[in-house]
Amino acid sequence: MFSFKEYSQEILVTIVLFIVLMLLRVIVAKLIRKFAKTSERLEHRTNLVIKYVHLLMNILVITSLIVIWGVDTKDIFITISSITTVIGVALFAQWSILSNVTSGMILFFSFPxxxxxxxxxxxxxxxxxxxxxxxxxxxxxxxxxxxxxxxxxxxxxxxxxxxxxxxxxxxxxxxxx
Structure with missing residues (x-):
């Protein structure tokens, strides 16, 4: 049976992690919008970059939650290797799409x-x-x-x-x- 006392530390760290995630999402979005405004970037491109950054942040949080909740290392390895294999095959087949998205991010931040x-x-x-x-x-x-x-x-x-x-x-x- 689930006991709050038994998992109080994990619950507290999870809540703190979600609060930090929300704050970081707001701060990062504001920083990207400020950069876009000063460099005269378009709003829909700014929103696209913010979505990419938020996706990366969400992946990092999910990885952190897996570690916090002590999921068995063997299970994590099997899951991550399976997901990586599927994604790797899909990306290899569609490398030009990934290349174009990456190039779009580079164009947003650095091209004149x-x-x-x-x-x-x-x-x-x-x-x-x-x-x-x-x-x-x-x-x-x-x-x-x-x-x-x-x-x-x-x-x-x-x-x-x-x-x-x-x-x-x-x-x-x-x-x-």
Whole structure:
């Protein structure tokens, strides 16, 4: 039978862990929103990054709860190895998706271009000059001066050379052509 006295320490630590998780979620969300506001990032991209960070925090809390409640190490190992195997096979089959999501996170925090910028992608086979319309978790939406819409994977943006064109490059080209 379950006794509160027998598990009082685990219950107390679990409650503290959940309180810390909630506080950290609020603090981290505010910090990411502050970063996004100062670096002029879009709200839906900010929310996506916050979701990713919250997911990571939840995984860490679940792992902590397993340790706190003293689940048998053999059971943990079997469970984690099974889950890792399934996830590993799925991710290996879909490595480009993971690569694009990771690239989307890198683009959010560190890349110098933003929505509205005109960029030139230095690709030997398929050079592109276009305006960035949106940056999502998997791809970037581009629009050329001819109105063509291009969906470009995030991971390729990190692999190719990129030039950020002056803010009014299309107008100048139209004026001189």
């Amino acid at each position: 271009f933003k929505i509205g910028d005109t960029i030139k992608i230095h690709d030997k086979d398929f050079p592109i000059e276009a305006e960035i319309e949106d940056i999502s978790a998997f791809h970037v939406n581009l629009k050329t001066k001819d109105g063509e819409r291009i969906i470009y994977p995030n991971n390729l943006l990190l692999q190719k050379g990129i030039s950020i064109m002056p803010a009014h490059s299309y107008e100048e080209k139209d004026f001189f052509d």
